[in-house]
Amino acid sequence: MSGGDVEALRATLISSPGLFPLDVSPAGDAMLFVSLTEDDYREASFLDRRILRPESRTGVVPCELMRPWLAPLPRSCDFIFHVSHAGSTLLSRLLGCHEGVFSLREPAALRSLASAADTTADGLLDDVLGLLSRTFRPGQRPVVKATSVVNQIAGRLMGQMTNARALLMTVPAETFLAAVLDGSPGDIAAHAAERLLRLQRMGVATGTELGSLGAGEAAAMSWLCENLALAEVAHDVPSRVHWLDFDQFLGEPAFHLAAAFAFFGLDADVEPILAGDVMRRYAKRPDVAYDADFRRRLLTDARSRMGGEIQAGLDWLASIGAENLLAGTPATLVAAPVNRH
Numbered sequence: 001m002s003g004g005d006v007e008a009l010r011a012t013l014i015s016s017p018g019l020f021p022l023d024v025s026p027a028g029d030a031m032l033f034v035s036l037t038e039d040d041y042r043e044a045s046f047l048d049r050r051i052l053r054p055e056s057r058t059g060v061v062p063c064e065l066m067r068p069w070l071a072p073l074p075r076s077c078d079f080i081f082h083v084s085h086a087g088s089t090l091l092s093r094l095l096g097c098h099e100g101v102f103s104l105r106e107p108a109a110l111r112s113l114a115s116a117a118d119t120t121a122d123g124l125l126d127d128v129l130g131l132l133s134r135t136f137r138p139g140q141r142p143v144v145k146a147t148s149v150v151n152q153i154a155g156r157l158m159g160q161m162t163n164a165r166a167l168l169m170t171v172p173a174e175t176f177l178a179a180v181l182d183g184s185p186g187d188i189a190a191h192a193a194e195r196l197l198r199l200q201r202m203g204v205a206t207g208t209e210l211g212s213l214g215a216g217e218a219a220a221m222s223w224l225c226e227n228l229a230l231a232e233v234a235h236d237v238p239s240r241v242h243w244l245d246f247d248q249f250l251g252e253p254a255f256h257l258a259a260a261f262a263f264f265g266l267d268a269d270v271e272p273i274l275a276g277d278v279m280r281r282y283a284k285r286p287d288v289a290y291d292a293d294f295r296r297r298l299l300t301d302a303r304s305r306m307g308g309e310i311q312a313g314l315d316w317l318a319s320i321g322a323e324n325l326l327a328g329t330p331a332t333l334v335a336a337p338v339n340r341h
Contacts, residue, residue: 001010003341006065009066010066010069010135013061013066013069013070013131014069014070014073015134016134016135016136017036017102017131017134017135017136018031018035018037019033019034019035019036019133020034020035020036020041020047020107020131021033021109021128021132022034022047022048022049022051022052022058022108023048023081023105023108023109023112024108024112024128025060025125026108026111028063028121028124029062030060030061030062030063031059031060031063031066031109031127032058032060032128033059033060033061034051034052034057034058035054035056035057035058036051038065038136041102041103041104042096042103043286044105045089045105045106045109045284045286046105046106046108046281046284047104047105047106047108048106048108048111049108049118051067053221063123063124063127066127067123067127068147069131070162071130073130073131073133073134074130074133075126075130075133075160075161076141076142076161076163076164077129077132077133077141077142077143077161077164078143078144078164078165078166078264079143079145079146079154079157079164079165079166079167079168080092080139080143080144080145080146080166080167080169081146081148081150081151081154081166081167081168081169081229081230081233081267082145082146082148082151082167082168082170082226082230083148083169083170083171083176083226083227083230084148084171084176084180084184084187084226085171085174085175085176085179085180085183085184086147086169086170086171086246087169087171087246087249087283088169089105089145089283089284090278090279090283091167091169091244091249091257091260092105092143092145092283093278093283093286094257094273094274094278094279095143095245095261095264097273097276097278098144098261098266098268098273099140100128100137100139100140100141100266101140101141101142101143101264101266102135102136102140102141102142102143103142103143103145104132104142104143104144104145105106105145106145106146106147107128107132107144107146109128109301110128110132110146110147110150110153111130111145111146111147111149111150112120113125114147114149114150114152114153115149115152115194116240119126123142125153125156125157125160126160129157129160129161129219132144137224139266143264145165148226149191149227151226151230151233152198152227152229153235154166154167154230154232154233155232155236158233158236158237158240159236159237162313164240165240165242165263165264166233166237166240166241166242167241167242167244167260167263167264168230168234168241168242168243168244169243169244169245169246170227170230170243170244170245170246170329170330170331171245171246171247171339172245172247172332172333172334172335172336173220173223173224173297173313173314173317173322173332173333173334174310174314174330174333174334174335175246175247175299175308176219176223177216177219177220177223177306177310177313177314177337178299178302178303178306178310179298179299179302180219180222181219181306181309182298182301182302182305182306183298183302183308185215185219188215188218188219188222189218191222191337192210192213192218192221192222193210193223195221195222196208196210196213196221196225197226198225198229199221199224201230201302202228204224204228204320204325205221205320208221210213213316214268214309214312215309216306216308216309216310216311216312216313216314216316217312217313217316219309219313220313220314220316220317220322221313221316223317224317224322224325224326226321227326227329227331228325228326229319229325230243230329230331231328231329231331234329241258242263243324243329243330244256244259244260244338245330245331245332247335248330248336250292251275252296253270253273253274253279254270255272257270257274258270258274270327278291279291287310298299302315314334316334318333
């Protein structure tokens with residue numbers, strides 16, 4: 001690479017998010033970048049290899065080369081941390097309707113670094129945070145919706161980013177169980193061993209073996225693991241977090257969306273945002289029609305077919321005292337009625 005090419009790459013990397021850090025190399029010594037437009041970011045539900053198309057422009061940049069370039073960049077972004085099936089993609093899209101928000105959804109680089117414990121991980125994480133803090137224009141602030149497994153380093157992220165705020169999104173256990181047992185059993189199975197280990201490191205379910213858990217119990221264990229991770233963040237930096245129960249949000253979307261914008265320091269007229277197309281499409285696949293009523297019908301159907309496993313999961317949570325473990329958080333086993341008058 002010539003000197004002119006290196007300078008052009010440096011200028012491009014530090015000036016905008018036009019080159020996105022798609023992932024880190026297995027050795028941790030380089031990053032894969034892809035060229036994205038602002039519309040690409042707006043449309044993407046997952047900032048991972050699923051965004052690649054045949055015409056995508058990609059390239060690998062050595063960390064040793066770019067680290068000095070990234071050092072002066074601000075580390076300045078906010079986060080959405082969540083349990084799965086808690087409406088985080090929808091909230092990310094709704095927040096992204098505001099001109100002051102640059103929404104990024106599920107960057108794979110954070111997911112890759114979430115379980116890394118070697119000495120290179122901190123430097124890579126700092127590099128990634130600098131890259132995720134870039135915006136297309138002044139006045140924007142990034143809000144990064146992380147993948148749920150990133151919750152395990154949420155405290156580390158909030159400690160490293162002392163100006164960051166985090167929206168913590170949850171959903172009642174019974175709702176979660178109905179949703180994942182019907183729609184995402186493979187995701188639960190893929191991460192069950194890791195989540196049980198994380199839970200046991202917190203001193204919970206220490207005598208439990210993964211093979212002893214049925215489908216409903218494994219899903220309930222996953223729900224508890226991620227909620228406890230969120231609770232730890234809330235305990236450590238209470239003034240910089242805002243909890244949001246998605247079932248409660250759907251009961252009063254205008255109230256809760258306005259509160260979320262206010263938490264991020266933004267004035268917003270939420271009614272036009274809620275009246276727009278975002279609330280009527282499936283957030284992860286905006287080409288698919290989906291709304292609160294359709295979600296309710298899907299959950300009702302799942303409850304009728306998965307009732308035994310749902311109850312098994314709730315019984316498991318009760319047996320280990322989940323309500324006591326989550327005391328002081330909005331995470332509940334069953335949904336509470338909306339009552340704000």
